[in-house]
Amino acid sequence: MTIKIAVTGAAGRMGKTLIEAIDQNANATLTAAIEWSESPAIGADAGELAGLGKNGVIIVGDVNAVINDFDVLVDFTTPASTVANAKACSAAGKKMIIGTTGCTDEDKTLIADAANQSAICMATNFSTGVNLCFKLAKEAAAILGDDYDVEIVEAHHRHKVDAPSGTALSLGEAVAEGHERNFKEVAVLSREGQVGPRTDNEIGFATIRGGDVVGDHTVMYMADGERIEIGHKASSRMSFGRGAIRAAVWVAAQDKGLFDMQDVLGFK
Ligand SMILES: NC(=O)C1=CN([C@@H]2O[C@H](COP(=O)(O)OP(=O)(O)OC[C@H]3O[C@@H](n4cnc5c(N)ncnc54)[C@H](OP(=O)(O)O)[C@@H]3O)[C@@H](O)[C@H]2O)C=CC1
Ligand SMILES: O=C(O)C1=N[C@H](C(=O)O)C[C@H](O)C1
Secondary structure (H helix, E strand, O other): OOEEEEEEOOOOHHHHHHHHHHHOOOOEEEEEEEOOOOOOOOOOEHHHHOOOOOOOOEEEOOHHHHHHHOOEEEEOOOHHHHHHHHHHHHHHOOEEEEOOOOOOHHHHHHHHHHOOOOEEEEOOOOOHHHHHHHHHHHHHHHHHHHHOEEEEEEEEOOOOOOOOOHHHHHHHHHHHHHHOOOHHHHEEOOOOOOOOOOOOOOEEEEEEEOOOOOEEEEEEEEEOOEEEEEEEEEOOOHHHHHHHHHHHHHHOOOOOEEEOHHHHHOOO
């Protein structure tokens, strides 16, 4: 069966990548494309905008205008837009893939509420390699324990608006889980000025922004005399796009509930 997919944020970096990934997936077809209501992309052909040639899917400015045209909405946009779309999809019984990062705790609660009515798969990173790193980061933290200081460094392109990246935060959560600690109590998201020496349990973050870096993440476990690193470097957004469309085909077969890419990959 072919899954009917809508992409919102269709004119964005990930939106265009997702449209290309759908084109490459035999189990998926693009049936709708959405942007925000005043976007200059409204009325454009989504395939043409993605560089694939015309596919007849015209970009519209409201998800409700095409709500009956898809099985799964794939959303890599902004937190406010994603929360509104989660409400619209759950009311209509439509499934969702959420890749948007920078969501607050309140946003996440609203998304979890929407998942009580219809299945949502949300992940800060849809690449298989990064999801392996989530697993390894937790395991390494559990094995190495308190003798190793953990710091996480991430680098992204100059356009990225949230920091630290969603992936860096998920890696930190994996490390905190491995240490059996509360992430919020140990996370140090940035440092500046006379911050004093490092405390034993903290997980520190450093953020780099510039150029066209697609996404680099490194978790460092540092002790006296040695350093272990678990790292991932994305060289193409297609690693996220392919994963997200694989997840869309998977989530179409779920009834309701909130899932992540580890569920799709069978890593849990
Ligand atoms: N989970 C993962 O694997 C990945 C997650 N991401 C995340 O995805 C998100 C998008 O990233 P990226 O594609 O680089 O960003 P872009 O800014 O390139 O794309 C976002 C798109 O959404 C549009 N948009 C804004 N508001 C709305 C709305 N209300 N309805 C529909 N469309 C809207 C924007 O329009 P306009 O530009 O006109 O404002 C833009 O075209 C970020 O949060 C990023 O961190 C990115 C890569 C991988
Ligand atoms: O904004 C991006 O580009 C990316 N965002 C995600 C994040 O915040 O972790 C995933 C990826 O690293 C690219």
